[in-house]
Amino acid sequence: MNDTKTPAAPELRIPAEALHAYVRAIWERAGSAPREAELVADHLVMANLSGHDSHGVGMIPRYVASLADGQLKLNEHARIVRDAGAVLSIDGVKGFGQVVAYEAMEHGIERAKKLGVCAVGLRNAHHIGRIGHWAEQCAKAGLVSFHFVNVAGDPLVAPFGGIDRRFGTNPFCAAFPREGQTPLVLDFATSGIAYGKTRVAYNKGVKVAPGYLIEHDGTPTVEPKVMHEEPFGSLLPFGLHKGFGLAAMCEIFGGALSGGYTTRESTLEKSNAIINCMTSVILDPNAFDAPAAQAEAEAFVDWVKASPLQEGVERIYAPGEPEEARRAERGANGLPIDPTTWQQIRDAARTSGMPADEIEAFASQLR
Numbered sequence: 488m489n490d491t492k493t494p495a496a497p498e499l500r501i502p503a504e505a506l507h508a509y510v511r512a513i514w515e516r517a518g519s520a521p522r523e524a525e526l527v528a529d530h531l532v533m534a535n536l537s538g539h540d541s542h543g544v545g546m547i548p549r550y551v552a553s554l555a556d557g558q559l560k561l562n563e564h565a566r567i568v569r570d571a572g573a574v575l576s577i578d579g580v581k582g583f584g585q586v587v588a589y590e591a592m593e594h595g596i597e598r599a600k601k602l603g604v605c606a607v608g609l610r611n612a613h614h615i616g617r618i619g620h621w622a623e624q625c626a627k628a629g630l631v632s633f634h635f636v637n638v639a640g641d642p643l644v645a646p647f648g649g650i651d652r653r654f655g656t657n658p659f660c661a662a663f664p665r666e667g668q669t670p671l672v673l674d675f676a677t678s679g680i681a682y683g684k685t686r687v688a689y690n691k692g693v694k695v696a697p698g699y700l701i702e703h704d705g706t707p708t709v710e711p712k713v714m715h716e717e718p719f720g721s722l723l724p725f726g727l728h729k730g731f732g733l734a735a736m737c738e739i740f741g742g743a744l745s746g747g748y749t750t751r752e753s754t755l756e757k758s759n760a761i762i763n764c765m766t767s768v769i770l771d772p773n774a775f776d777a778p779a780a781q782a783e784a785e786a787f788v789d790w791v792k793a794s795p796l797q798e799g800v801e802r803i804y805a806p807g808e809p810e811e812a813r814r815a816e817r818g819a820n821g822l823p824i825d826p827t828t829w830q831q832i833r834d835a836a837r838t839s840g841m842p843a844d845e846i847e848a849f850a851s852q853l854r
């Protein structure tokens with residue numbers, strides 16, 4: 488079972504606050520302003536807390552490599568390149584996605600509150616991570632949102648019927664705020680599993696479930712190494728032609744409509760950069776003639792949860808509830824980090840200029 492790379496090692500646990508301080512310190516050492524380091528730490532640690540380790544602190548080594556390639560730009564901000572009222576076109580200028588997407592959403596939220604709706608096209612952002620984070624930012628302001636994202640020039644997924652990688656794991660996200668509760672948040676990669684989940688499995692030395700990966704010649708496999716060692720295989724879209732279709736629309740809305748770019752031979756990314764483009768539609772539910780929208784949504788959630796459970800299933804979750812449950816558990820017990828990922832983060836901290844004794848001080852907080 489564990490013959491992928493190294494034997495599975497026991498997980499480490501680290502309190503969220505300690506990890507947050509570590510991430511902040513790494514980016515301040517690398518040259519980020521304190522607010523940038525804080526936004527990056529907020530985002531990455533929240534991804535781990537929410538159970539999406541693929542988009543958490545395990546991304547730091549890749550970001551450090553992208554910075555060394557001269558791709559990730561520190562201390563950049565979202566630039567509005569066209570203001571058409573209810574449509575904003577924003578350039579992320581390869582700045583930290585955790586900063587430029589935050590700022591793009593702030594602009595969109597402000598405009599949607601004024602006009603009832605705002606579409607934001609964000610182009611050329613460095614990796615914007617867990618898309619649910621941006622939907623939650625809108626939901627905190629009481630707003631509904633949909634987000635279509637492409638991973639520009641970084642093909643990992645084969646089209647329905649094809650056998651080689653042609654486009655990215657293009658996530659889709661939609662959120663609906665709920666009164667007095669965490670919002671409903673649907674947030675997923677349009678590949679069967681996110682690429683980062685193959686990295687986590689590879690680092691842990693475990694296989695992935697069947698149905699998600701093919702080898703370079705199209706043979707189905709459960710070995711995550713096909714995404715990390717040559718000859719490279721591909722991820723498959725979720726849900727056959729339907730997932731492929733949604734991925735294609737994420738590519739077009741995210742990459743083309745935003746003023747960014749789509750994935751093809753001439754745009755293939757050769758460096759460690761991960762470039763995301765996102766088209767977000769942000770809506771004020773109060774602008775609709777729908778005073779019962781909250782009650783209608785709650786009635787539906789209650790109705791589906793009343794379904795008799797399949798054997799072995801403990802409860803029915805609404806979208807976003809698994810992450811909420813994970814945040815409660817991990818907030819109490821600390822964040823699990825596998826030793827390989829932890830070592831990769833230590834190496835990245837050293838590359839960023841953090842002295843060995845400071846790295847050791849953070850490491851001593853592991854349980």
Ligand SMILES: NC(=O)c1ccc[n+]([C@@H]2O[C@H](COP(=O)([O-])OP(=O)(O)OC[C@H]3O[C@@H](n4cnc5c(N)ncnc54)[C@H](O)[C@@H]3O)[C@@H](O)[C@H]2O)c1
Binds near residue numbers: 542617618656681807
């Ligand atoms: N920035 C990028 O380039 C990029 C690319 C791909 C993915 N991502 C991010 O990766 C993260 C992980 O994506 P993923 O595809 O692995 O997510 P996933 O397969 O874990 O699906 C998550 C979604 O499904 C819901 N869900 C999960 N289990 C459920 C259950 N039992 N019942 C009901 N709903 C359930 C969750 O609430 C959530 O909305 C996402 O946050 C996504 O935004 C980012």
